[in-house]
Amino acid sequence: MIPAVAQQIWCVAALLGTTALAIASSRSRRSTALVYGATFAISLVALAGALFSLIARTGATELTLPIGLPWLGSHFRLDALAAFFLVVVNLGAAAASLYGLGYGSHESMPQRILPFFPAFLAGMNLVVLADDAFTYLLCWEFMSLASWALVMAHHREPDNARAGYVYLVMASFGTLALLLAFGLLSGAGGGYGFAAIRSAQHTPSEAALVLALMLLGAGSKAGLVPLHVWLPLAHPAAPSHVSALMSGVMTKVAIYGFIRVVFDLLGPPSWSAGVVVLILGGATAVIGILYALMENDLKRLLAYSTIENIGVIFTSLGLALAFQANGFGLAAALAFTASLFHVLNHSFFKSLLFFGAGAVLTSTGERDMEKLGGLIHRMPLTSFVFLVGCVAISALPPFNGFVSEWLIFQAVLQSPDLPQWVLKIMVPAVGALLALAAALAAACFVKAFGITFLGRARSPAAEAAGEVDRYSLAAMFSLAALCFLAGILPGLVIDALSPVAQAVIGHRMPVQANDAWLSIVPIEESRSSYNGLLVFAFITAAASLAVYFIHRFASRAIRRGPAWGCGFADPTPAAQYSGASFVQPIRRVFGTLVFQAREHVDMPAPGDLRPARFKVDMHDLVWERLYTPLTEAVWFLADRLNQLQFLTIRRYLSLVFATLVTLLLVLAIWS
């Protein structure tokens, strides 16, 4: 019996082999089916392995390969935390491969995608498996580059080249931060193995610096505000199944990195770490969803909503840190489990929604919601699963998004026990921010579904849409089923997550499997409990009862007629509410502050024949206040330093000499 970690490494090797196969068969017409079929099979095997080691609690297994640094080798380790994230990665990968079997056949240039797709999957798997700093960073960079190549797949489309460029810059910056973080963690002795880092002592200032660097490094990959700017550019630029992987899975790999370092390697946290993470998480959640609301490009809307969900996950992690620092093991386990649950949920529904957006894109060629509409009649199955995804992501019962959100609120309610006043006051405020984000998310997905799928078609392309292929539908339906199952049977998920919480936090949530009727009880029954299964059963029963009685005893007659609309027959579909008009009230309430939105109405004088005009000014303050000055500063410096390129050899030599002397001086003074 080969150890679990070796199985996973074999799967990664098989994925890399698939990359080679994709390159070799790039001229063949079968290569799309071949590559996605192979990645689908491999991901399923890896998923089964990871799921087995998570649920059967096989314990950690390790493996050292004689590659990488000569005195170190490459360490890989599969423990409960890694197993959980491998489940997330490979489940998303399997769904994306299945979807790709159908979606990929519409691809004009498959050879630009096929070799990188398995490589991207391999990279994500390797990051989770890595057990030393060198391997981790190498795999991280490999994952970034593979995904960059996928973002650039359609590089001739306008904006995609810019998206790729911004992504590359941000990814390099993130890796730099991670490099420094691991450098600090390993110390001067150079103990790059995670085991060595774990056993080393870290001073508080070191720990604070590592936390800040991790927030920069992992946070930029995950999409924490204000490091999120690349995400809404790059995720939608990739083909839809890759967007799903980047949004649903790669951001989770970043969260894995954060958890691994901050919870596992860094030793006991300080409560102020919790404060920082809480603030960042809450702000990210609200700002992310506000951006999503203002967006009319379906895929960019989904990408911004990813930022919101990352904020929710980080908030919950911040709660876990705060509780952990104060020794409240049970509450910390609750918050930590809630964040992992949300990681899983988000990978389900965000992949599902990106697949749906991809289906709309294949069927109509449109991503702009203002040109869609009425697709529920022409794509009934896609619209059904997309609706499931929308309900789930809006945190509405009985679907899965609500359960994780509910668990987070339960964790928030534990905050009065915290001794620090800052936390006592901040946690409920952050709870309010989360509630605001959840309500805005519901508004956002009413808009996303309502404008895209309901109403009347706003363009000929939307009028001529048709249902997508079976593979895509199969992928979407399986994810929708998972959203539903995780929503009505949350106890099973929580129990499956308990070894992770036990390993990372040292405590776990109470066993849920024994509770009556499969309800979930985070602390004790008199405090709070929730039963998704019963809620679903009640709603179904109540609705069926109502339908039965009405159709049996009252009228069941139906007459089709033109829409009433208070007697105004809307002349064209353009007179419907549009995405921009739908969010106008919310823009007026929140946008004046967050986006400095201003509305300008240009009304011609009576008798004047020119048309009235309405214009909305919105500003992306993060770009304008942070990144534009930064890029300007870089340009300025680059201009100044440009002169260094045109010096004589004597000056170069003296410069080198001066640098050497300065460095030696620094070294002498330092030690």
Added chain:
Amino acid sequence: MVVISDIFVQLGQMALVLLLAPLLTGVVRKIKARLLRRRGPSIFQPYRDLLRLLRKEVVLAENASWLFRVTPYVTFAAIWVAAALVPTFASGLEFNWSADLIAIVALLGSARFFLALAGMDVGTSFGGIGSSREVMIAALAEPAMLLMVFCVALIAGSTQLSTVATFMASSEVGLRVSLGMAMIALIMVALAENARIPVDNPATHLELTMVHEAMILEYSGRHLAMIEFGAFLKLLLYVSLIICVFFPWQITTEGAGPLSYLVSVAAYIFKLAVASLLLAVFETATAKMRVFRVPEFLGAALMLGLLGTLLRFVSRGF
């Protein structure tokens, strides 16, 4: 035996809210009419309206989808389930633990989600305007509601409504500043959520001033009946919630005899009557505000909820 009686209480509760909901609306309308020195329709008029609507055929817009036809039943079911889980006359409901206060708020959120979608389904501008304003109001009301929930849950040590009601009914609670703030916040949220004056006018049929009515403009016949019934139930739910959390006197707790049920049902109906009188007086005395004043109104509710929660932290006594 206990389980059977509990299930009986639960079923009784489900039937009771269904029976009382139209009556509550009828009473409020009657009192409002009397305050305006009109005679007003009978308090049983909502029942007649429902029956009339149920008997009529449905006129469906040509491009209405399946979602449009499913929504009335989904929203009705979600609101009914939520209403059935709020203790009205007895705190020990059999299925109370299946959804706590947060879940009840979210269930109402589900109902609203589908209703807002249905408003956009036919593709008229009235439906869109209603949906867009409804989600704006909801986006502000939900955080306020959750802060109110936090405040109450921190005092009672639970988000389970039956535990909260039992705790509040015990004499040890007394008057607390934070509870008062939470109550005002809840009332403000309830006014907004039920499309009452000053946020929305349930009686208006001037399209541009209405929110809820604009959203359901395309509905007719039994579908409209279901939605109206849902709205009645929602009003009853919020009133019951206020009663159950802040005025749970005479509520039957566990292990009481059959006589106490009679007393508590009578007390509950009396409390409903008082609430409908207060609501009618308030609505008659106030004017509807502009849509863009609503954020300020609900922002005040949010602040009250937050203040109540924070006060709770500052001193255990408050």
